[in-house]
Amino acid sequence: MAMAKNTLTITDNRTGKQYELPIENDTIRAADLRQIKVRPDDFGMMTYDPAFTNTASCKSKITFIDGDRGILRYRGYPIEDLAEHSNYLETAYLVVKGELPDRKRFEMWEHNVKVHTMVHENIKKFMEGYRYDAHPMGMLVGTIGALSTFYPDAASIHDLESRRLQTRRLIGKLPTLAAFAYRHSRGLPYVYPDNELSYTGNFLSMLFRMTELKYKPDPKLEHALDVLFILHADHEQNCSTNAMRSVGSSQVDPYSATAAAVAALYGPLHGGANEAVVRMLTEIGSVERIPELIKQVKAGERRLMGFGHRVYKNYDPRAKILKKAAYEVFEVTGANPLIKIALELERIALQDDYFVSRKLYPNVDFYSGIIYQAMGFPTAMFPVLFAIPRTSGWMSQWAEMVRDEEQKIARPRQVYIGEGERHYTPIDKRPVPTMREEAVAEEI
Numbered sequence: 001m002a003m004a005k006n007t008l009t010i011t012d013n014r015t016g017k018q019y020e021l022p023i024e025n026d027t028i029r030a031a032d033l034r035q036i037k038v039r040p041d042d043f044g045m046m047t048y049d050p051a052f053t054n055t056a057s058c059k060s061k062i063t064f065i066d067g068d069r070g071i072l073r074y075r076g077y078p079i080e081d082l083a084e085h086s087n088y089l090e091t092a093y094l095v096v097k098g099e100l101p102d103r104k105r106f107e108m109w110e111h112n113v114k115v116h117t118m119v120h121e122n123i124k125k126f127m128e129g130y131r132y133d134a135h136p137m138g139m140l141v142g143t144i145g146a147l148s149t150f151y152p153d154a155a156s157i158h159d160l161e162s163r164r165l166q167t168r169r170l171i172g173k174l175p176t177l178a179a180f181a182y183r184h185s186r187g188l189p190y191v192y193p194d195n196e197l198s199y200t201g202n203f204l205s206m207l208f209r210m211t212e213l214k215y216k217p218d219p220k221l222e223h224a225l226d227v228l229f230i231l232h233a234d235h236e237q238n239c240s241t242n243a244m245r246s247v248g249s250s251q252v253d254p255y256s257a258t259a260a261a262v263a264a265l266y267g268p269l270h271g272g273a274n275e276a277v278v279r280m281l282t283e284i285g286s287v288e289r290i291p292e293l294i295k296q297v298k299a300g301e302r303r304l305m306g307f308g309h310r311v312y313k314n315y316d317p318r319a320k321i322l323k324k325a326a327y328e329v330f331e332v333t334g335a336n337p338l339i340k341i342a343l344e345l346e347r348i349a350l351q352d353d354y355f356v357s358r359k360l361y362p363n364v365d366f367y368s369g370i371i372y373q374a375m376g377f378p379t380a381m382f383p384v385l386f387a388i389p390r391t392s393g394w395m396s397q398w399a400e401m402v403r404d405e406e407q408k409i410a411r412p413r414q415v416y417i418g419e420g421e422r423h424y425t426p427i428d429k430r431p432v433p434t435m436r437e438e439a440v441a442e443e444i
């Protein structure tokens with residue numbers, strides 16, 4: 001039997017012409033379609049892919065997801081292994097550098113990140129400028145963007161040492177910025193970093209320390225937060241990572257690109273989803289009211305927050321780990337009453353054909369919010385708790401993009417469906433629109 005060719009043959013029925021396109025990694029290059037033309041002066045064929053649901057924008061070695069089988073791996077290591085045996089800083093090293101560190105390298109990395117936990121005193125003043133009720137995520141977008149003005153050296157994005165330095169700085173400073181945002185919203189004095197504590201322990205100290213001289217984090221809560229950080233370190237080309245790469249492709253400094261990524265994460269369909277889950281569970285209020293909510297969801301009136309995922313068409317492996325972690329947290333904090341509603345909601349949804357046929361399973365946000373709430377975080381802090389660990393993923397994805405010779409400034413095409421050419425009419429000569437035309441204009 002002849003060897004199968006790794007090519008795709010396309011017949012253009014408009015012209016009868018055939019084109020043979022190479023296939024690499026189960027993909028064809030969109031640019032190869034440009035040769036498909038009716039006339040020589042045509043632009044050539046494009047693909048139309050709103051929201052990039054079937055377009056690979058890069059080659060990456062960082063994170064592997066098999067959404068149908070519920071698999072997530074960083075640099076080849078299953079998320080379950082890392083959640084059980086690693087810690088966040090070690091996982092961040094793996095994500096950023098590609099390999100797990102030996103002891104000496106880990107200690108150096110830990111030291112190099114921790115020396116950057118302080119922020120310039122001007123950042124504190126900058127924070128003070130926000131209103132008392134400012135959303136901490138909005139404060140994070142602003143202050144991370146502002147960091148670019150403190151570190152102009154970050155503009156040297158093609159310099160390896162500079163990229164490494166900014167990566168350590170950002171991973172080091174994110175917990176401090178996040179904690180300051182929280183303290184600001186509470187009207188509490190800022191707590192400076194304590195580098196004798198672990199990365200996560202220090203974060204808890206900066207959040208919750210009151211008058212005690214030394215804050216001692218509860219080891220179970222410290223561990224649970226560390227696991228949450230591991231689970232959120234990277235997730236390949238999601239909305240915020242795409243923002244990081246896309247904005248970074250203009251060769252702007254990584255602080256500005258990270259501010260864009262944090263802004264993307266702010267949205268309710270991405271990092272804000274766990275906040276929405278807690279709101280939804282609180283609104284349901286009791287197990288008896290679940291069928292009513294399911295009815296509304298099935299009627300298309302609302303979505304079941306924390307369910308469904310663009311990539312996972314199976315149980316999100318992170319949600320499985322978190323469901324277990326929730327009980328460890330409850331041992332310290334006492335059970336969050338929302339867990340009962342969440343478990344019952346999950347049970348009912350996973351038996352319902354609407355959810356089964358659409359492959360809608362709990363995602364990472366379904367349980368993370370309940371855990372954060374039990375730990376005493378206000379809901380507005382939830383996306384902030386996502387942004388801290390995701391910084392290692394964003395920086396790693398950004399550096400990969402900068403080094404990738406195939407990458408250019410991100411600039412998608414469009415299919416123009418608007419008016420053809422028309423000429424300017426002076427304002428008094430324009431026809432008066434009918435009521436229908438006015439209504440259409442208002443819809444826009």
Ligand code: ACO
Nearest residue numbers: 269270271273297303304305306307308309310358363365
């Ligand atoms: N509740 C009810 N129905 C849903 C849900 C949901 N949560 N999610 C998807 N569906 C339905 C859609 O209505 C659609 O049904 P249809 O085929 O009858 O029209 C079908 O499932 C496919 O949905 P899409 O919107 O095409 O799926 P998409 O991949 O674009 O959306 C998303 C993914 C945004 C995560 C979506 O599932 C959602 O809105 N979920 C709730 C928000 C959420 O939990 N986000 C967190 C994601 S994880 C993260 O960002 C860390």
